[in-house]
Amino acid sequence: MLTLNSTEFQIPLAHITLAAKRYGKIDKPIILALHGWLDNVDSFIPLADEFEQQGILNTFQLICIDWPGHGLSDHRPGRYPLHWVDYIYDLHAVIQAISVENQPIILIGHSLGGIVASAYNACMGENVAKLILIEALAPLFESAQHAKNRLRKGLLQQQGFNRQLARPTPTYSSIDVAVQARHQLTGLALPWCELITQRNMQLVDDKCAWRSDPRLKLDSLNRFTFEQVDGLMSCSDTRTLFIAAQDGYKQLTQTEHHANTWFSDIKMVTLAGDHHLHMGNAKQVAETIGAFILK
Template sequence: MLWEQDSNGHDIQIQLPHIRLSGRLWGEEGKPLLLALHGWLDNANSFEPLSTYLNEFQVLAIDWPGHGYSEHHRGHYPLHWVDYIFDLDMLMTYLADKQAPIAILGHSLGGIVASAYAAAFPDKAKKLILIEALAPIFEPVTESKARLRKSFRSYQRYLAAQDKPLSVYDSFQVVINARHKLTGLDLPWCELLTKRNMEVNGTGVSWRSDPRLRLDSPTRLNFEQVDALMQGHPCPTLLITGSEGYKQLQTALPTAKKWFQDLSTIHLSGDHHLHMGNARGVADAINAFLL
């Protein structure tokens, strides 16, 4: 067995050298494996709607550290998105000796990490499917001083609040409704995501997610760094964007076509979470790309 698995075959645990990851697994054993990486503040449940239509594959969706049921990165130091590239490399090394994925499927943050990983280690990723994601986020170098100051101030407030009790909400529904109101994501998807990121706490519920996820990173790459990383990207890649998704992705397409040697694009109906709201359409695009 490649991982510890519960009785219904859906929830899994993977012990890596530095951290324990949790996740979800769908599909019949022996079928080609897709590794699915979720977005910021989501979890493995975000791929449940999509898995219904990917019947030719096993879909392994992990919870990033600090999300869902996975362990948190140790300590109380600032987090950075590059941490996830290391986590992914450890996971891919683990899977290489067992059942290497035929493709990495990443949404939002998961797609950014997967794209950067494949650019840096082109021999380790066979194909990429990016949903509402393209490359690492960058900003002008002139922002670096203000970002560092803002980040450290936020972490100082976080450390000062370590002894305070967790916020407890009356029920899951309170938080589900709050996410729906804040993001506009449909209620069924808010429920699917929220429940895996929370736990029962006495008579109510509280977040199990790492609170550091909501704090600013101390540094961010500039365009020159991203451009150098992404140039000559050799991995065959499918980019899926939503009609109501991030408009910046459409603006960035001319640059992306200079980076990727083999880039296919498809624009579908849906918002930033179109792999949930338009799971059938996204699955059809993935099946056509892979099969």
């Protein structure tokens, strides 16, 4: 990995300030990268290095943002539960803030970032030049019969969370303990766990503590039904690339066969790797993206 030079900067929005990294020259057309749940901008370091290797950054700049509550971005104020649809509002505000003369930008989204990107493109496609979805295709959905139990579970979980806030912040003797914990929980390779974890942690009294918003681990209070997702997603004419991993999330098979209904112009590719294949198989992912956006 080249550890390509990047520029850290902030994006002050009306409702929150987000941290971001830029790779490449500021005067180039924008590729905006959106990371997954509990990740941060550094999950795109391997892909950014490959973009440089393959000359993609001669044509584009890559901007990666930390979602609220992740990495170095602000947390949402208050103690109310988080809702995934709020990320769509964040994305719209970011695009308005960084786009030059309202020019459409290329969106790359991994996992949660892909879910948000697909939903945003569905309703604001005029702002998206091309869409690249990695291990995500559309918002998650479930049967309406789960609505009551999901809401009840979420409220009880929030109640317990409020009690938890009264306790001291959990700390670790070293970052290695947190890296191992994430590795054991997710199965993500240790080098990638370390890369992501470093930005999501901070020092508290000479010990390591999570910087991430603890509310991120709470379940959603509601989820779309398939009818809602289908109504939202049908039908986009944005040129779209969907990259799945051979050993990725099997839940994607629930939505893959709807792809040609939801997107009029979509290329679907499966590459070697797990859910974070844009890290572990960055070279092939970058080659696939390069072939798609440099046409």
